[in-house]
Amino acid sequence: MQNFVLHNPTTIIFGTDTVHQIGRETAPFGKKVLLVYGQGSIKNNNIHAQVTSALQQAGLDVVEHGGVRSNPLLSHVQAGIAKARLNRVEAIVAVGGGSVIDSAKAIAAGIPVDHNVWQFFRGKKSIRSALPLTCVLTLAASGSEMNGGMVITNELTRQKFGTGNRLLNPKVSILDPSLTFTVPADYTAYGAVDAIAHILEFYFTTRDRSTPVQDRFMEGLVINIMESCDKVLGNPYDYQGRADLMWAATLALNGWTAAGLGMVGFPMHMIEHSLSALYNIAHGAGLSIVIPSWMRYQARLNPEKFMQFAHRVFGLSGDSENCAMEGIAYLQRWFTSVKSPVSLAAAGIQAEDIPLIAENALPLAKLWRLKDYTKEIIMEILSGCR
């Protein structure tokens, strides 16, 4: 185990009938709030009304900033910063999934500074303060509700970059699994894939070969994410399944799994970001395309951990590279079973684009210090996405 510092100050309020608490939980942070949300689904299913009513009952003035799309855009973040400044908001309330929460974080970090918020993502500036943020989560996927990370797409440069800071941890996040009853099957599956990807990035990129506590935690989460996803795809209104999926997705990226692993990388996300930046496909869909190929590439370099994964997650036996590859095939088949694409072709991406995608990925590989990932290696992994 490597040395680590762990401090996650986010308060999680988990369960049914908790949304009304958003007013009381936000009130300590200011009188005027910016309410950030997405494309309006929260208006159809009544969450918007519940949240605004709770905020108003707590005596808060609400400035609305809806319209966040998936793969959230820098321009929309910048509009939010301008609106927040104009209205002198003191806190941000995000109601949505990872795209909404990430946009809210970028707004929270961008308000206090006089430079372009994109500078944070380019690693040119450090986040030193941020407005307080509270959240109501509506999608089990990104884990953003309990960490300080955020990912934004710059539509001008066609770059999807991520950064983070512990100042961006939400103060409070409300996780009511029943809010996800109406998430459609495809986005439910993409969310599960995203959560699995977060775990696999840690699990397979740590260079520490002795992390048994974290390993078992992560293996258990992967199994639980698959099982609960299967359950809710069978019955979208299965509360226990939605709850397990939501909590497991939060745990996948809240710092607990990664504590003690030392340096880890996010190579699968790095490559995927170029798919969603260039083709605006859903992040989870992009990940299920990249993951199996990346795993096969990596298992050839270091099969041991992939064998452990095959043994413990899929109950396979054997101690050869074949067993490692069989575990990867099982995971790929699970992606297919939940209808998340596993090839570039399935997402309508031509093989001839591979050099272009790899080119797009290079700046992020550099920024995230994934030194081993040359254009050739990224192309090799992309060529294996089938």
Add this chain to the structure above:
Amino acid sequence: MQNFVLHNPTTIIFGTDTVHQIGRETAPFGKKVLLVYGQGSIKNNNIHAQVTSALQQAGLDVVEHGGVRSNPLLSHVQAGIAKARLNRVEAIVAVGGGSVIDSAKAIAAGIPVDHNVWQFFRGKKSIRSALPLTCVLTLAASGSEMNGGMVITNELTRQKFGTGNRLLNPKVSILDPSLTFTVPADYTAYGAVDAIAHILEFYFTTRDRSTPVQDRFMEGLVINIMESCDKVLGNPYDYQGRADLMWAATLALNGWTAAGLGMVGFPMHMIEHSLSALYNIAHGAGLSIVIPSWMRYQARLNPEKFMQFAHRVFGLSGDSENCAMEGIAYLQRWFTSVKSPVSLAAAGIQAEDIPLIAENALPLAKLWRLKDYTKEIIMEILSGCR
């Protein structure tokens, strides 16, 4: 999964060469600190010198309060409160295991109030404020380093009671596994048993039959605690083993495993507290005596969860009560293998004392709302401790 609120604000600094940070981490909380520690082992192994030097370098005045014994005493807590008041200390620094940290918490909670601190343990008063606490952990066992719980023994009434409050969460806890290299084999094992007991209390007393995320987390921790304990009993200077054992013991009782389980009880601790209150045996030793018998008692009432335990922790198969019992026998054999006692006789306790022990346990059963535990049932469980 049941509704829950989770907020654990303790900062964990984990790893080698971290003890010197105790000065810097404590300084924000005051100029004058009470340094609470145990029977002096930290003087023999140089930890005391490291800590006081770090505190002094950070500009802090140190008032010493050593001498905490295992099964820590109320009188010593009261002496600490008096000393802290007299010296107007502003923060508490605990250097030790659970007994020391629990004593430091009781002192921190007792300083601001004008009543006997025991009132908190009797449930007669609520904790509404406490002095800030920082810790340097020297024993993998209680989990007190990352929670708000504490257990104190009242030597006059011969009662060992526990209570807690989130205000007692340490601000910062420093966990350097190498500080536990010199913990003798018996206390290493008792610490492992204690951590396992914390998990089993949650795992087997939740009435929620659908907690798969928490179950796998807990099952993984039990396996890791046994494996890492075996490792360090083989080689006390095995850093990875000490690290895994220390972190797993913290995770066993920091709120993460229990989140979502709903109401849980601590019946094994309830019964054990009477063993250590009456005979001053080590807490872990008392637990390994009680656990197998309690598990057999409980498995007869509700075998399913015990079968799952047998399957996943010990790799057993079968779906009968026999399989459940076999899993318990495996655990009991593991206790024996690490030389933690599994019978009253092994701890020199006479069978004729059983009514007396059960009588002593009743007030705590009432206080902890373990309604099912009549004197007869406690006697039945104690009679099975063989």
